[in-house]
Amino acid sequence: MTNLSKNYSPLKTSLKTTALCLLPMLFYTHNAQAEGKLTVYCSVQNVTCEKVTKRFAEKYNVDAQFVRNSTGTVLGKIKAEKENPQADVWFGGTFEPHLQAADQGLLATYRSPLQKNIMPQFKKLMDERGDYTSIIYLMEVAIGVNTEKLKQLNIPEPKCFADLLKPEFKNQIQYADPRVSGTGYSFLTTLVQLWGEEKAFDYLKKLNANVAQYSKSGLATGNLATGEVGVDIAFMHGYVREKDKGALVKGILPCEGVGYTLGSVSIIKGARNLENAKHFVDFVLDTEAQEIPWRESDSYQIPANIHAKASPKASDPSKLKLLDIDFIRFGADAESKRLIERWVETVKGEK
Ligand code: PLP
Numbered sequence: 617m618t619n620l621s622k623n624y625s626p627l628k629t630s631l632k633t634t635a636l637c638l639l640p641m642l643f644y645t646h647n648a649q650a651e652g653k654l655t656v657y658c659s660v661q662n663v664t665c666e667k668v669t670k671r672f673a674e675k676y677n678v679d680a681q682f683v684r685n686s687t688g689t690v691l692g693k694i695k696a697e698k699e700n701p702q703a704d705v706w707f708g709g710t711f712e713p714h715l716q717a718a719d720q721g722l723l724a725t726y727r728s729p730l731q732k733n734i735m736p737q738f739k740k741l742m743d744e745r746g747d748y749t750s751i752i753y754l755m756e757v758a759i760g761v762n763t764e765k766l767k768q769l770n771i772p773e774p775k776c777f778a779d780l781l782k783p784e785f786k787n788q789i790q791y792a793d794p795r796v797s798g799t800g801y802s803f804l805t806t807l808v809q810l811w812g813e814e815k816a817f818d819y820l821k822k823l824n825a826n827v828a829q830y831s832k833s834g835l836a837t838g839n840l841a842t843g844e845v846g847v848d849i850a851f852m853h854g855y856v857r858e859k860d861k862g863a864l865v866k867g868i869l870p871c872e873g874v875g876y877t878l879g880s881v882s883i884i885k886g887a888r889n890l891e892n893a894k895h896f897v898d899f900v901l902d903t904e905a906q907e908i909p910w911r912e913s914d915s916y917q918i919p920a921n922i923h924a925k926a927s928p929k930a931s932d933p934s935k936l937k938l939l940d941i942d943f944i945r946f947g948a949d950a951e952s953k954r955l956i957e958r959w960v961e962t963v964k965g966e967k
Pocket of ligand 1: 755798799833
C-alpha cells in the first residue's frame with residue numbers, strides 16, 4: 617500500500633473556476649478487480665470534488681482525476697465534446713442541466729441499484745428519468761444577507777423576494793447567471809413556479825435595477841462575506857458555511873415560498889471508462905460518499921440517500937415547506953433553453 621499523502625498531487629489550472637487534480641494509482645486492495653482510469657466533471661465545491669474523487673480512487677484502485685466547473689458550463693463542455701468525450705462521469709451540479717444533457721443525447725444509460733435509497737418523494741422522478749441520472753442531494757433557494765453591511769447602509773433585512781425591489785437595495789444584489797450556473801437557473805425556476813412566467817420575468821426585470829453583478833456560480837458567496845455586496849440569492853447551505861467561517865452572513869428563507877433543486881450524477885455517453893463510471897455512480901449514491909461534503913468539506917447540502925446522516929447544520933427537509941418544482945418541465949431541453957433565452961433578452965439585455 618502506498619503512502620496516500622505522498623502520492624496525491626493536485627494540479628491547479630490558472631482558470632478561477634477550474635481545477636484539475638490528478639491522482640496517481642493508489643494501491644488499495646479491497647476491490648482488486650476495478651482498476652484503470654476515471655475522469656470526473658465535477659460541479660460541487662472544489663474541496664468536495666477533491667475529497668470524493670480521492671476516496672473513490674483509493675477504494676477502487678483507480679487513477680482518477682476531476683475538473684470542476686459550474687453546472688451550465690459542464691453541460692456546454694459535454695456538448696462540445698460529444699464526438700470525442702473527455703470525461704466519464706458528471707458529479708454534482710443541479711438536476712435540470714443533467715436532464716437537459718439526457719434530452720440532448722449526451723448521457724449513457726445506467727440505473728444504479730442504489731437508487732432505491734433515494735428519498736421516496738423523488739421515486740416518481742427517478743422512475744421517469746433515472747435511466748440517465750441519479751439524485752444525490754437537495755438544496756433550498758434562500759436570500760443571503762451580510763447583516764453588517766445592511767446595518768451600515770441602514771437597510772432593514774429582507775424577508776421576501778418582493779423586498780429586494782426596494783430602491784435602497786440598488787447595486788447591493790448579486791445572483792448567478794443562469795446560462796452558466798445551475799443556481800441561477802434554480803432561482804429562475806423558483807420564481808416561475810411561484811408566480812407563473814409573466815410575473816416572474818416582470819420581477820426579474822425590476823430586480824435588474826438593483827443587481828450589482830451576475831456571478832458565474834452560486835458558489836461565489838465570498839463577496840457577500842466580505843460585504844462587497846449586501847445581498848446574494850443562492851442555496852441556503854452556502855450561507856451557513858460562510859457564517860460558520862465567521863462572516864456576518866445570514867440565510868433567509870423567502871416569505872413567498874421555498875424553491876429548491878436536487879444535485880445529480882450522470883454517466884457521459886461514450887465514456888471511455890464505463891465500468892469505473894458505474895462504480896463511481898454507485899459510490900456517490902452510497903452513505904459514505906454522501907456524508908463526505910459535510911464531514912470533510914464544510915458543505916451542508918442535504919443527502920438524498922435516506923440512510924446517510926445529514927450535517928446537524930443542514931436544514932431539516934421535513935420542516936421545509938418546499939414549492940412543488942416541476943423538474944420534468946424545467947429540465948426539458950427546449951423549455952430550459954427558452955427560459956434562459958428569455959432571461960437574456962428581458963433581463964440581461966438591460967444591463
Ligand atoms: N452543487 C452544490 C453542492 C452547490 O452548493 C451549488 C451551488 O452552490 C451547485 C451545485 C451549483 O453550482 P453552480 O451555480 O456553480 O452551477
